[in-house]
Amino acid sequence: MMENAFTVGLITLIVVFITYLIYKRYLTPGETLPGPKAWPFFGNLIMVSRAKNFYQLTKDLQKEYGNVFRLKLGQITIVFISGHTNISKVMVDDGENSSHRPTWMFCPKHIFKGKGIVWANGHQWLELNKLIIQAQHKTTVIENMQQQLTLEVNKLCQCFSPNDATDPLDHLFNSTLNIMSILAFGKRLDYENPDFTTLRTRVKYIFKHGQSLGRKETLFSWLALFTKSQVSEVIGEMDKLHAFIKQKLENHVTDNNSKFPLDLLDVYLNLSDSERKDSALSESNFFQAIIDMYIAAYETYTGTLMTLMFHLLKYPDVQTKCREEIHRVCRGKQTVTIKDRDELRYVESTIKEVLRIAKPVVLAIYRTNPREIKVEKYTIPAESIILFDLNDPQIDPKLWDNPNEFDPDRWETPQKNGYLPFGIGPRRCVGAPTVELSLFFMITNILNKFELIPEDERNLPMERDWTGISLFPKQFKMFMKPVKYQQYT
Protein backbone atom coordinates (compact mmCIF):
# COMPACT_ATOMS: atom_id res chain seq x y z
CA MET A 1 0.00 0.00 0.00
CA MET A 2 2.79 2.38 1.05
CA GLU A 3 4.72 1.42 -2.05
CA ASN A 4 1.70 2.23 -4.29
CA ALA A 5 1.23 5.64 -2.68
CA PHE A 6 4.94 6.34 -3.14
CA THR A 7 4.77 5.34 -6.83
CA VAL A 8 1.67 7.50 -7.44
CA GLY A 9 3.34 10.41 -5.63
CA LEU A 10 6.50 10.01 -7.67
CA ILE A 11 4.61 9.83 -10.97
CA THR A 12 2.56 12.91 -10.02
CA LEU A 13 5.74 14.77 -9.18
CA ILE A 14 7.33 13.82 -12.51
CA VAL A 15 4.17 14.83 -14.44
CA VAL A 16 4.02 18.18 -12.61
CA PHE A 17 7.73 18.74 -13.26
CA ILE A 18 7.44 17.94 -16.99
CA THR A 19 4.32 20.12 -17.28
CA TYR A 20 6.26 22.93 -15.61
CA LEU A 21 9.17 22.47 -18.05
CA ILE A 22 6.81 22.51 -21.05
CA TYR A 23 5.07 25.57 -19.62
CA LYS A 24 8.44 27.35 -19.10
CA ARG A 25 9.72 26.42 -22.53
CA TYR A 26 6.66 26.91 -24.70
CA LEU A 27 4.17 29.12 -22.93
CA THR A 28 6.42 31.77 -21.37
CA PRO A 29 7.70 34.34 -22.16
CA GLY A 30 6.97 34.29 -25.90
CA GLU A 31 3.22 33.99 -25.31
CA THR A 32 3.14 37.53 -24.01
CA LEU A 33 4.02 38.46 -27.58
CA PRO A 34 1.53 37.77 -30.37
CA GLY A 35 2.31 35.10 -32.93
CA PRO A 36 0.90 32.02 -34.63
CA LYS A 37 -0.05 29.00 -32.51
CA ALA A 38 3.10 27.13 -31.62
CA TRP A 39 3.14 23.34 -31.28
CA PRO A 40 5.16 21.72 -28.50
CA PHE A 41 8.65 20.73 -29.58
CA PHE A 42 8.35 21.94 -33.21
CA GLY A 43 6.78 25.36 -32.55
CA ASN A 44 6.06 26.97 -35.95
CA LEU A 45 8.60 24.92 -37.87
CA ILE A 46 6.04 23.27 -40.15
CA MET A 47 4.69 26.66 -41.20
CA VAL A 48 8.21 27.97 -41.83
CA SER A 49 9.40 24.91 -43.72
CA ARG A 50 6.35 25.12 -46.03
CA ALA A 51 7.03 28.77 -46.89
CA LYS A 52 8.90 29.27 -50.19
CA ASN A 53 9.96 32.73 -49.17
CA PHE A 54 10.68 33.13 -45.46
CA TYR A 55 10.70 36.92 -45.69
CA GLN A 56 7.25 36.96 -47.34
CA LEU A 57 5.99 34.75 -44.52
CA THR A 58 7.18 37.30 -41.96
CA LYS A 59 5.39 40.04 -43.94
CA ASP A 60 2.14 38.02 -43.89
CA LEU A 61 2.52 37.46 -40.15
CA GLN A 62 3.19 41.17 -39.64
CA LYS A 63 -0.18 41.91 -41.32
CA GLU A 64 -1.89 39.52 -38.92
CA TYR A 65 -0.05 40.22 -35.65
CA GLY A 66 1.39 43.73 -36.02
CA ASN A 67 4.89 45.19 -35.91
CA VAL A 68 6.07 43.06 -32.99
CA PHE A 69 5.46 39.31 -33.02
CA ARG A 70 7.21 36.04 -32.33
CA LEU A 71 7.88 32.77 -34.10
CA LYS A 72 8.96 29.60 -32.36
CA LEU A 73 11.37 27.46 -34.32
CA GLY A 74 12.17 24.24 -32.54
CA GLN A 75 13.92 25.26 -29.36
CA ILE A 76 14.28 28.92 -30.11
CA THR A 77 11.89 31.87 -30.07
CA ILE A 78 12.59 34.70 -32.47
CA VAL A 79 11.08 38.13 -31.95
CA PHE A 80 10.44 40.15 -35.13
CA ILE A 81 10.38 43.93 -34.99
CA SER A 82 9.25 46.18 -37.86
CA GLY A 83 8.10 49.76 -38.27
CA HIS A 84 10.34 52.82 -38.44
CA THR A 85 9.41 54.11 -34.96
CA ASN A 86 10.00 50.72 -33.32
CA ILE A 87 13.27 50.15 -35.19
CA SER A 88 14.63 53.61 -34.29
CA LYS A 89 13.56 53.19 -30.69
CA VAL A 90 15.11 49.77 -30.22
CA MET A 91 18.15 49.88 -32.56
CA VAL A 92 19.18 53.47 -31.82
CA ASP A 93 17.66 54.77 -28.54
CA ASP A 94 18.18 51.39 -26.86
CA GLY A 95 21.11 50.60 -29.18
CA GLU A 96 23.58 49.60 -26.49
CA ASN A 97 21.16 46.98 -25.16
CA SER A 98 19.95 45.69 -28.54
CA SER A 99 23.32 45.44 -30.33
CA HIS A 100 24.56 42.22 -28.78
CA ARG A 101 24.90 39.05 -30.80
CA PRO A 102 23.50 35.81 -29.37
CA THR A 103 26.84 34.01 -29.21
CA TRP A 104 25.22 30.97 -27.60
CA MET A 105 23.46 30.04 -30.87
CA PHE A 106 24.87 27.00 -32.62
CA CYS A 107 27.03 28.55 -35.38
CA PRO A 108 28.49 31.41 -33.33
CA LYS A 109 29.29 28.97 -30.53
CA HIS A 110 30.67 26.02 -32.46
CA ILE A 111 31.97 27.56 -35.67
CA PHE A 112 32.86 31.22 -35.08
CA LYS A 113 33.69 30.71 -31.38
CA GLY A 114 33.44 34.39 -30.48
CA LYS A 115 36.30 35.38 -32.79
CA GLY A 116 36.17 38.17 -35.37
CA ILE A 117 33.60 40.96 -35.54
CA VAL A 118 30.15 39.69 -36.53
CA TRP A 119 29.81 37.26 -33.62
CA ALA A 120 31.78 39.31 -31.09
CA ASN A 121 30.46 41.61 -28.41
CA GLY A 122 31.87 44.28 -26.12
CA HIS A 123 35.50 45.44 -26.25
CA GLN A 124 36.60 43.07 -29.03
CA TRP A 125 33.77 44.12 -31.33
CA LEU A 126 34.37 47.82 -30.59
CA GLU A 127 38.12 47.69 -31.32
CA LEU A 128 37.74 45.75 -34.58
CA ASN A 129 34.85 47.96 -35.68
CA LYS A 130 37.00 51.08 -35.08
CA LEU A 131 40.00 49.65 -36.93
CA ILE A 132 37.98 48.59 -40.00
CA ILE A 133 36.02 51.83 -40.28
CA GLN A 134 39.13 54.03 -39.84
CA ALA A 135 40.99 52.02 -42.51
CA GLN A 136 38.25 52.66 -45.07
CA HIS A 137 38.53 56.42 -44.56
CA LYS A 138 42.30 56.64 -45.19
CA THR A 139 43.08 58.58 -48.37
CA THR A 140 45.76 56.12 -49.48
CA VAL A 141 43.39 53.16 -49.01
CA ILE A 142 40.70 54.96 -51.06
CA GLU A 143 43.20 55.83 -53.82
CA ASN A 144 44.42 52.25 -54.01
CA MET A 145 40.83 51.03 -54.11
CA GLN A 146 40.13 53.36 -57.02
CA GLN A 147 43.17 52.10 -58.96
CA GLN A 148 42.42 48.42 -58.38
CA LEU A 149 38.70 48.82 -59.06
CA THR A 150 39.51 50.29 -62.45
CA LEU A 151 41.33 47.03 -63.27
CA GLU A 152 38.45 45.01 -61.86
CA VAL A 153 35.84 46.84 -63.98
CA ASN A 154 37.92 46.32 -67.13
CA LYS A 155 38.18 42.58 -66.46
CA LEU A 156 34.50 42.33 -65.55
CA CYS A 157 33.42 44.02 -68.77
CA GLN A 158 35.51 41.55 -70.79
CA CYS A 159 33.21 38.78 -69.49
CA PHE A 160 30.30 40.31 -71.44
CA SER A 161 29.75 40.66 -75.15
CA PRO A 162 27.62 42.76 -77.54
CA ASN A 163 26.45 39.57 -79.33
CA ASP A 164 26.15 36.75 -76.77
CA ALA A 165 23.75 37.24 -73.86
CA THR A 166 25.45 36.53 -70.51
CA ASP A 167 24.02 35.79 -67.07
CA PRO A 168 25.83 38.33 -64.86
CA LEU A 169 25.45 36.47 -61.55
CA ASP A 170 28.70 34.48 -61.49
CA HIS A 171 30.78 37.38 -62.76
CA LEU A 172 29.35 39.72 -60.15
CA PHE A 173 30.15 37.22 -57.39
CA ASN A 174 33.75 37.34 -58.66
CA SER A 175 33.83 41.12 -58.49
CA THR A 176 32.42 41.05 -54.96
CA LEU A 177 35.25 38.76 -53.81
CA ASN A 178 37.78 41.03 -55.48
CA ILE A 179 36.40 44.14 -53.83
CA MET A 180 36.95 42.45 -50.48
CA SER A 181 40.45 41.32 -51.54
CA ILE A 182 41.32 44.89 -52.58
CA LEU A 183 40.20 46.20 -49.19
CA ALA A 184 41.93 43.43 -47.24
CA PHE A 185 45.14 42.81 -49.22
CA GLY A 186 45.37 45.83 -51.56
CA LYS A 187 45.04 43.91 -54.83
CA ARG A 188 42.42 42.23 -56.98
CA LEU A 189 43.16 38.67 -58.03
CA ASP A 190 42.82 37.36 -61.57
CA TYR A 191 39.78 35.12 -61.92
CA GLU A 192 42.03 32.25 -63.11
CA ASN A 193 44.53 32.67 -60.25
CA PRO A 194 44.45 29.51 -58.06
CA ASP A 195 44.36 31.76 -54.96
CA PHE A 196 41.17 33.34 -56.32
CA THR A 197 39.42 30.07 -57.14
CA THR A 198 40.32 28.55 -53.76
CA LEU A 199 39.19 31.68 -51.95
CA ARG A 200 35.91 31.60 -53.84
CA THR A 201 35.26 27.93 -53.03
CA ARG A 202 36.08 28.38 -49.34
CA VAL A 203 34.02 31.55 -48.84
CA LYS A 204 31.06 29.92 -50.63
CA TYR A 205 31.32 26.81 -48.47
CA ILE A 206 31.50 28.71 -45.19
CA PHE A 207 28.68 31.02 -46.30
CA LYS A 208 26.46 28.05 -47.07
CA HIS A 209 27.21 25.88 -44.05
CA GLY A 210 27.99 28.49 -41.41
CA GLN A 211 24.59 30.20 -41.41
CA SER A 212 22.60 29.90 -38.22
CA LEU A 213 19.08 29.54 -39.61
CA GLY A 214 20.26 27.17 -42.33
CA ARG A 215 21.56 24.68 -39.78
CA LYS A 216 19.12 22.34 -38.10
CA GLU A 217 21.30 22.22 -34.97
CA THR A 218 20.41 25.87 -34.33
CA LEU A 219 16.84 24.74 -33.83
CA PHE A 220 17.53 21.38 -32.13
CA SER A 221 20.89 21.49 -30.39
CA TRP A 222 20.88 17.70 -29.74
CA LEU A 223 21.24 17.14 -33.51
CA ALA A 224 24.82 18.33 -33.10
CA LEU A 225 25.61 14.87 -31.72
CA PHE A 226 25.08 13.50 -35.24
CA THR A 227 26.58 16.26 -37.39
CA LYS A 228 29.99 16.81 -35.85
CA SER A 229 31.89 16.02 -39.04
CA GLN A 230 30.26 18.75 -41.14
CA VAL A 231 31.00 21.33 -38.47
CA SER A 232 34.63 20.22 -38.45
CA GLU A 233 34.70 20.67 -42.24
CA VAL A 234 33.50 24.28 -41.95
CA ILE A 235 36.06 24.90 -39.21
CA GLY A 236 38.71 23.24 -41.40
CA GLU A 237 37.89 25.59 -44.32
CA MET A 238 38.04 28.54 -41.93
CA ASP A 239 41.44 27.43 -40.61
CA LYS A 240 42.74 27.26 -44.18
CA LEU A 241 41.54 30.81 -44.76
CA HIS A 242 43.31 31.91 -41.56
CA ALA A 243 46.53 30.39 -42.93
CA PHE A 244 45.98 32.14 -46.28
CA ILE A 245 45.56 35.54 -44.60
CA LYS A 246 48.59 34.89 -42.33
CA GLN A 247 50.67 34.27 -45.47
CA LYS A 248 49.42 37.53 -46.99
CA LEU A 249 50.29 39.36 -43.76
CA GLU A 250 53.82 37.96 -43.77
CA ASN A 251 54.29 39.10 -47.37
CA HIS A 252 52.99 42.52 -46.36
CA VAL A 253 55.59 42.87 -43.59
CA THR A 254 58.29 43.16 -46.25
CA ASP A 255 56.28 45.43 -48.61
CA ASN A 256 54.70 47.57 -45.93
CA ASN A 257 55.16 51.31 -46.20
CA SER A 258 53.82 52.59 -42.90
CA LYS A 259 53.27 56.13 -44.20
CA PHE A 260 51.01 55.02 -47.03
CA PRO A 261 48.77 52.15 -45.92
CA LEU A 262 46.93 50.71 -48.90
CA ASP A 263 44.72 48.11 -47.25
CA LEU A 264 43.52 46.54 -44.01
CA LEU A 265 46.69 44.49 -43.55
CA ASP A 266 48.84 47.65 -43.77
CA VAL A 267 46.61 49.40 -41.25
CA TYR A 268 46.93 46.40 -38.93
CA LEU A 269 50.72 46.32 -39.29
CA ASN A 270 50.83 50.01 -38.39
CA LEU A 271 49.25 49.42 -34.98
CA SER A 272 51.58 50.03 -32.05
CA ASP A 273 52.93 47.05 -30.08
CA SER A 274 50.66 47.87 -27.15
CA GLU A 275 47.61 48.04 -29.43
CA ARG A 276 48.45 44.64 -30.89
CA LYS A 277 48.95 43.19 -27.42
CA ASP A 278 45.25 43.84 -26.78
CA SER A 279 43.68 40.42 -27.31
CA ALA A 280 40.76 42.08 -29.13
CA LEU A 281 43.22 42.84 -31.94
CA SER A 282 45.06 39.52 -31.85
CA GLU A 283 45.94 38.03 -35.23
CA SER A 284 43.27 35.36 -34.99
CA ASN A 285 40.53 37.92 -34.20
CA PHE A 286 41.71 40.19 -36.98
CA PHE A 287 41.91 37.35 -39.52
CA GLN A 288 38.46 36.17 -38.51
CA ALA A 289 37.14 39.72 -38.98
CA ILE A 290 38.44 39.63 -42.56
CA ILE A 291 36.70 36.28 -43.15
CA ASP A 292 33.52 37.71 -41.59
CA MET A 293 33.70 40.56 -44.09
CA TYR A 294 34.06 38.20 -47.05
CA ILE A 295 31.00 36.34 -45.81
CA ALA A 296 29.04 39.52 -45.07
CA ALA A 297 29.81 40.91 -48.54
CA TYR A 298 29.17 37.68 -50.46
CA GLU A 299 25.41 37.89 -51.11
CA THR A 300 24.72 41.46 -50.00
CA TYR A 301 27.06 43.13 -52.43
CA THR A 302 26.42 40.70 -55.30
CA GLY A 303 22.65 41.06 -54.74
CA THR A 304 22.96 44.84 -54.84
CA LEU A 305 25.03 44.74 -58.05
CA MET A 306 22.50 42.34 -59.61
CA THR A 307 19.65 44.68 -58.65
CA LEU A 308 21.54 47.68 -59.97
CA MET A 309 22.09 45.97 -63.35
CA PHE A 310 18.48 44.79 -63.34
CA HIS A 311 17.11 48.32 -62.86
CA LEU A 312 19.41 49.79 -65.51
CA LEU A 313 18.06 47.17 -67.94
CA LYS A 314 14.45 47.57 -66.86
CA TYR A 315 14.58 51.37 -66.99
CA PRO A 316 16.70 52.27 -70.04
CA ASP A 317 15.78 55.96 -69.61
CA VAL A 318 17.50 55.94 -66.19
CA GLN A 319 20.54 54.25 -67.75
CA THR A 320 20.68 56.87 -70.53
CA LYS A 321 20.31 59.73 -68.04
CA CYS A 322 23.21 58.32 -65.94
CA ARG A 323 25.43 57.96 -69.02
CA GLU A 324 24.60 61.46 -70.26
CA GLU A 325 25.55 62.88 -66.87
CA ILE A 326 28.82 60.88 -66.82
CA HIS A 327 29.75 62.05 -70.34
CA ARG A 328 28.81 65.66 -69.57
CA VAL A 329 30.83 65.77 -66.32
CA CYS A 330 33.81 63.59 -67.28
CA ARG A 331 34.09 64.76 -70.92
CA GLY A 332 35.42 61.55 -72.45
CA LYS A 333 37.90 60.70 -69.66
CA GLN A 334 38.97 57.04 -69.72
CA THR A 335 38.32 56.58 -66.01
CA VAL A 336 35.73 58.21 -63.76
CA THR A 337 37.31 59.02 -60.39
CA ILE A 338 36.24 59.94 -56.89
CA LYS A 339 36.81 63.64 -57.70
CA ASP A 340 33.84 63.48 -60.07
CA ARG A 341 31.51 62.09 -57.43
CA ASP A 342 30.05 65.40 -56.19
CA GLU A 343 28.99 66.36 -59.70
CA LEU A 344 27.46 63.00 -60.62
CA ARG A 345 24.28 63.66 -58.66
CA TYR A 346 21.89 61.61 -60.77
CA VAL A 347 24.21 58.56 -60.66
CA GLU A 348 24.43 58.90 -56.87
CA SER A 349 20.63 59.15 -56.66
CA THR A 350 20.29 56.00 -58.78
CA ILE A 351 22.64 54.09 -56.47
CA LYS A 352 20.72 55.30 -53.41
CA GLU A 353 17.42 54.34 -54.97
CA VAL A 354 18.76 50.85 -55.76
CA LEU A 355 20.01 50.46 -52.19
CA ARG A 356 16.56 51.51 -50.97
CA ILE A 357 14.71 49.05 -53.15
CA ALA A 358 17.34 46.26 -53.63
CA LYS A 359 16.39 44.16 -50.59
CA PRO A 360 19.49 41.96 -50.44
CA VAL A 361 19.49 42.42 -46.65
CA VAL A 362 15.92 42.50 -45.45
CA LEU A 363 16.49 41.22 -41.93
CA ALA A 364 19.42 42.40 -39.80
CA ILE A 365 21.74 39.76 -38.35
CA TYR A 366 20.47 38.14 -35.11
CA ARG A 367 20.60 40.34 -32.05
CA THR A 368 20.04 39.71 -28.40
CA ASN A 369 19.35 41.98 -25.44
CA PRO A 370 21.05 41.62 -22.03
CA ARG A 371 18.15 43.59 -20.48
CA GLU A 372 14.44 43.53 -21.31
CA ILE A 373 13.13 45.87 -24.00
CA LYS A 374 9.83 47.72 -23.99
CA VAL A 375 8.34 48.27 -27.41
CA GLU A 376 4.73 49.20 -28.15
CA LYS A 377 2.73 47.48 -25.39
CA TYR A 378 5.09 44.51 -25.22
CA THR A 379 8.01 43.57 -23.06
CA ILE A 380 10.69 41.59 -24.83
CA PRO A 381 12.38 39.48 -22.17
CA ALA A 382 16.13 39.75 -21.66
CA GLU A 383 18.27 37.31 -23.74
CA SER A 384 15.68 37.04 -26.53
CA ILE A 385 16.70 36.50 -30.14
CA ILE A 386 15.60 39.46 -32.22
CA LEU A 387 15.36 40.06 -35.97
CA PHE A 388 14.72 43.55 -37.31
CA ASP A 389 12.95 44.07 -40.63
CA LEU A 390 15.21 46.69 -42.20
CA ASN A 391 13.30 46.69 -45.47
CA ASP A 392 10.03 47.77 -43.89
CA PRO A 393 10.88 51.47 -43.30
CA GLN A 394 12.40 51.70 -46.78
CA ILE A 395 9.04 51.06 -48.42
CA ASP A 396 6.78 52.58 -45.76
CA PRO A 397 4.08 54.66 -47.53
CA LYS A 398 4.05 57.01 -44.53
CA LEU A 399 7.69 57.89 -45.26
CA TRP A 400 7.92 57.63 -49.06
CA ASP A 401 5.67 58.65 -51.96
CA ASN A 402 4.93 55.62 -54.15
CA PRO A 403 7.46 53.55 -52.20
CA ASN A 404 7.47 50.59 -54.57
CA GLU A 405 8.27 52.72 -57.58
CA PHE A 406 11.88 52.93 -58.74
CA ASP A 407 12.39 56.67 -58.95
CA PRO A 408 15.94 58.11 -58.63
CA ASP A 409 14.48 61.62 -58.93
CA ARG A 410 12.99 61.31 -55.45
CA TRP A 411 16.55 61.95 -54.14
CA GLU A 412 16.56 65.50 -55.52
CA THR A 413 15.26 66.43 -52.09
CA PRO A 414 17.46 64.54 -49.63
CA GLN A 415 15.43 62.13 -47.54
CA LYS A 416 17.03 60.40 -44.60
CA ASN A 417 14.20 58.95 -42.52
CA GLY A 418 13.56 55.33 -43.28
CA TYR A 419 16.66 54.87 -45.48
CA LEU A 420 18.59 52.09 -43.79
CA PRO A 421 20.16 49.69 -46.30
CA PHE A 422 23.13 49.27 -43.96
CA GLY A 423 21.12 49.06 -40.77
CA ILE A 424 21.22 51.71 -38.07
CA GLY A 425 22.73 52.18 -34.61
CA PRO A 426 25.98 50.75 -33.25
CA ARG A 427 25.89 47.59 -35.41
CA ARG A 428 25.47 49.44 -38.71
CA CYS A 429 27.28 47.64 -41.57
CA VAL A 430 31.00 48.12 -41.11
CA GLY A 431 31.60 47.76 -44.88
CA ALA A 432 29.26 50.62 -45.87
CA PRO A 433 32.02 53.09 -46.97
CA THR A 434 33.55 50.45 -49.29
CA VAL A 435 30.14 49.53 -50.68
CA GLU A 436 29.22 53.14 -51.49
CA LEU A 437 32.61 53.86 -53.05
CA SER A 438 32.86 50.70 -55.11
CA LEU A 439 29.26 50.85 -56.37
CA PHE A 440 30.03 54.35 -57.62
CA PHE A 441 33.30 53.34 -59.32
CA MET A 442 31.84 50.25 -60.89
CA ILE A 443 28.67 51.69 -62.31
CA THR A 444 30.15 54.96 -63.57
CA ASN A 445 33.06 53.21 -65.29
CA ILE A 446 30.80 50.60 -66.87
CA LEU A 447 28.24 53.12 -68.14
CA ASN A 448 30.99 55.48 -69.36
CA LYS A 449 31.92 52.90 -71.98
CA PHE A 450 29.06 50.43 -72.37
CA GLU A 451 25.34 50.22 -72.95
CA LEU A 452 23.61 47.45 -71.00
CA ILE A 453 20.93 45.68 -73.03
CA PRO A 454 18.62 42.92 -71.76
CA GLU A 455 18.39 39.68 -73.73
CA ASP A 456 14.61 39.89 -73.40
CA GLU A 457 13.14 43.15 -72.14
CA ARG A 458 9.73 41.52 -71.58
CA ASN A 459 11.28 39.03 -69.22
CA LEU A 460 12.47 41.23 -66.35
CA PRO A 461 9.95 40.49 -63.57
CA MET A 462 10.02 42.63 -60.42
CA GLU A 463 9.49 39.62 -58.10
CA ARG A 464 12.50 38.55 -56.09
CA ASP A 465 13.81 35.03 -55.39
CA TRP A 466 14.54 34.12 -51.77
CA THR A 467 18.01 32.55 -51.55
CA GLY A 468 17.59 31.48 -47.95
CA ILE A 469 19.24 34.68 -46.73
CA SER A 470 18.62 37.41 -49.31
CA LEU A 471 16.24 38.47 -52.05
CA PHE A 472 17.74 38.41 -55.58
CA PRO A 473 16.28 39.37 -58.98
CA LYS A 474 15.16 36.36 -61.00
CA GLN A 475 17.72 35.09 -63.50
CA PHE A 476 18.29 37.36 -66.52
CA LYS A 477 20.84 37.69 -69.31
CA MET A 478 22.32 40.81 -70.83
CA PHE A 479 24.61 42.22 -73.52
CA MET A 480 27.20 44.95 -73.11
CA LYS A 481 27.64 47.10 -76.19
CA PRO A 482 30.55 49.59 -76.39
CA VAL A 483 29.41 53.22 -76.67
CA LYS A 484 31.29 56.28 -77.93
CA TYR A 485 31.72 59.40 -75.84
CA GLN A 486 28.92 61.87 -76.62
CA GLN A 487 29.49 65.55 -76.08
CA TYR A 488 26.76 67.24 -74.02
CA THR A 489 26.60 70.84 -72.91
Ligand code: HEM
Ligand atom coordinates in the same frame (compact mmCIF):
# COMPACT_ATOMS: atom_id res chain seq x y z
C1 HEM B 1 25.32 46.46 -50.58
C2 HEM B 1 25.98 45.65 -49.81
C3 HEM B 1 25.77 45.54 -48.34
C4 HEM B 1 24.66 45.76 -47.60
C5 HEM B 1 23.29 46.21 -48.09
C6 HEM B 1 25.00 45.47 -46.22
C7 HEM B 1 24.14 45.58 -45.16
C8 HEM B 1 24.43 45.15 -43.89
C9 HEM B 1 23.49 45.06 -42.83
C10 HEM B 1 22.04 45.46 -42.93
C11 HEM B 1 24.12 44.56 -41.75
C12 HEM B 1 23.49 44.16 -40.44
C13 HEM B 1 23.70 45.13 -39.37
C14 HEM B 1 22.87 44.73 -38.20
O1 HEM B 1 23.02 43.68 -37.56
O2 HEM B 1 22.02 45.55 -37.91
C15 HEM B 1 25.50 44.36 -42.11
C16 HEM B 1 26.47 43.91 -41.26
C17 HEM B 1 27.77 43.76 -41.64
N1 HEM B 1 28.31 44.03 -42.86
FE1 HEM B 1 27.36 44.68 -44.48
N2 HEM B 1 26.30 45.08 -46.16
C18 HEM B 1 26.82 45.12 -47.43
C19 HEM B 1 28.09 44.82 -47.81
C20 HEM B 1 29.11 44.60 -46.96
C21 HEM B 1 30.49 44.52 -47.35
C22 HEM B 1 31.04 44.72 -48.78
C23 HEM B 1 31.18 44.25 -46.22
C24 HEM B 1 32.66 44.10 -46.06
C25 HEM B 1 33.51 44.91 -46.64
C26 HEM B 1 30.24 44.15 -45.13
C27 HEM B 1 30.57 43.87 -43.82
C28 HEM B 1 29.65 43.74 -42.81
C29 HEM B 1 29.98 43.25 -41.48
C30 HEM B 1 31.35 42.80 -40.99
C31 HEM B 1 28.80 43.28 -40.74
C32 HEM B 1 28.63 42.93 -39.27
C33 HEM B 1 28.87 44.18 -38.47
C34 HEM B 1 28.81 43.96 -36.98
O3 HEM B 1 28.37 42.92 -36.51
O4 HEM B 1 29.19 44.90 -36.26
N3 HEM B 1 29.00 44.39 -45.61
N4 HEM B 1 25.66 44.73 -43.43
